[in-house]
Ligand SMILES: Nc1ncnc2c1ncn2[C@@H]1O[C@H](COP(=O)(O)OP(=O)(O)OP(=O)(O)O)[C@@H](O)[C@H]1O
């Protein structure tokens with residue numbers, strides 16, 4: 001009994017040593033966590049500095065982007081003004097010409113330039129410096145042509161354009177195609193102007209429809225949109241000697257070249273009046 005009691009008794013020296021070791025360990029742990037805390041604080045300060053720097057860089061980028069947008073709009077404004085000056089010069093020049101064919105050629109050149117000027121006008125007036133609101137653009141282009149040909153009232157315009165915007169590189173060829181086809185309809189489809197062809201209201205219909213491509217080509221990740229541009233009139237129809245697939249005159253040649261430029265195909269329906277359908281696709285923005 002005495003022996004076991006002796007075994008259980010703790011040597012006071014040993015106890016003190018253990019306490020001091022424990023204290024040392026505790027203070028080692030304390031100083032380690034203090035160092036970790038300091039490192040953490042340092043890291044947080046570094047991160048905060050990096051965030052502040054990035055924010056400042058972002059703000060600078062935003063300011064410079066805003067300046068560039070304003071600059072681009074100013075450039076678009078100037079391009080539009082220059083094109084308007086060219087178109088007015090053509091007008092002035094045509095006033096001195098007697099030959100009606102030459103006058104007509106000047107007039108059509110003026111309208112082609114006007115169609116491009118409208119694109120730059122649209123770019124100037126909107127926040128988007130690269131894409132054109134097609135509904136607004138085609139509507140103003142068609143109204144301009146109807147007024148220019150004095151057919152407002154004699155021929156009805158039916159413009160149906162989906163709410164789409166197109167890149168300027170596609171919008172310009174598109175606008176020029178509309179210009180050629182609507183000009184042709186106004187010039188040739190209704191030779192007797194006010195009087196009706198086939199007893200129906202004389203009409204030129206311009207449609208631009210968009211739909212998402214069902215099957216995107218395998219090599220492209222982005223989905224594409226497919227567009228159908230139709231210019232149809234219920235007039236007298238194309239003369240039999242005009243072959244729209246192999247045109248010999250500038251206007252229809254331009255339609256062909258511009259359609260190819262946007263990767264489109266042209267179909268012509270001459271069963272009732274004249275209808276041109278151009279189908280093309282564009283990578284989604
Ligand atoms: N919508 C239409 N209705 C009836 N005839 C048309 C129509 N569009 C074109 N044509 C006929 O097709 C011809 C060819 O048209 P195209 O636009 O190529 O030439 P253009 O209008 O005569 O001259 P330009 O080269 O200045 O456009 C026209 O001369 C006209 O006879």
Ligand SMILES: [Mg+2]
Nearest residue numbers: 180184251252
């Ligand atoms: Mg023509």
